[in-house]
Amino acid sequence: AQKITQTQPGMFVQEKEAVTLDCTYDTSDPSYGLFWYKQPSSGEMIFLIYQGSYDQQNATEGRYSLNFQKARKSANLVISASQLGDSAMYFCAMREGGVTSGSRLTFGEGTQLTVNP
Amino acid sequence: DAGITQSPRYKITETGRQVTLMCHQTWSHSYMFWYRQDLGHGLRLIYYSAAADITDKGEVPDGYVVSRSKTENFPLTLESATRSQTSVYFCASSSRPTSGNTGELFFGEGSRLTVL
Numbered sequence: 001a002q003k004i005t006q007t008q009p010g011m012f013v014q015e016k017e018a019v020t021l022d023c024t025y026d027t028s029d030p031s032y033g034l035f036w037y038k039q040p041s042s043g044e045m046i047f048l049i050y051q052g053s054y055d056q057q058n059a060t061e062g063r064y065s066l067n068f069q070k071a072r073k074s075a076n077l078v079i080s081a082s083q084l085g086d087s088a089m090y091f092c093a094m095r096e097g098g099v100t101s102g103s104r105l106t107f108g109e110g111t112q113l114t115v116n117p
Numbered sequence: 118d119a120g121i122t123q124s125p126r127y128k129i130t131e132t133g134r135q136v137t138l139m140c141h142q143t144w145s146h147s148y149m150f151w152y153r154q155d156l157g158h159g160l161r162l163i164y165y166s167a168a169a170d171i172t173d174k175g176e177v178p179d180g181y182v183v184s185r186s187k188t189e190n191f192p193l194t195l196e197s198a199t200r201s202q203t204s205v206y207f208c209a210s211s212s213r214p215t216s217g218n219t220g221e222l223f224f225g226e227g228s229r230l231t232v233l
Contacts, residue, residue, distance in 0.1 A: 004159075033214070035221060045207065045224035052219075091159060095220065103148050103211040103220040104175070107159040 004108035023092030034075040123225035140208030149191040
């Protein structure tokens with residue numbers, strides 16, 4: 001079974017609008033972490049946001065927020081007020097186990113986001 | 118502040134040849150990783166290392182060899198390259214996750230390898 005599922009291969013959004021990128025995960029470990037990375041066309045991997053399984057609040061970082069629904073095992077990325085520079089591939093990833101398990105991340109297949117002017 | 122660097126950035130080789138991709142980080146991070154990125158598969162873990170002289174297999178280790186004699190270096194060797202190993206390879210590092218540190222991965226710029 002896929003540990004990380006991103007069901008949207010491509011998404012389009014108008015500039016200045018909000019967009020939600022979906023991510024569901026599968027784990028039986030009670031301790032885990034969820035990450036989102038951005039990969040622009042230049043190819044580098046940029047860390048965006050992190051959510052721990054025991055975190056009570058949804059994570060936020062500037063225009064990025066993570067809609068964490070533990071019971072549904074979803075960790076959707078919300079980008080508010082989209083900008084042209086947000087056009088990129090976005091990856092959801094999971095680390096299973098607590099902080100002693102290191103940072104082996106399992107990645108989803110990614111969602112290609114295009115922001116239209 | 119170089120961070121994490123990979124070399125070469127681009128490499129073309131032939132089937133059966135040995136290829137080594139280099140990775141160097143300046144942060145003294147404990148953990149280092151090699152991922153490959155292929156269309157339709159996202160990033161898949163090849164090998165990782167928790168410290169010098171400690172390495173372990175990831176999801177797709179066949180055909181690859183790693184070593185880590187020094188904390189800052191983590192070379193990846195393809196002993197006999199095959200066409201299926203044509204890919205973009207990313208090296209990454211992270212500090213040990215703690216209650217105050219997410220342990221996010223810091224990636225190199227990637228090495229694009231083509232095996233003819």
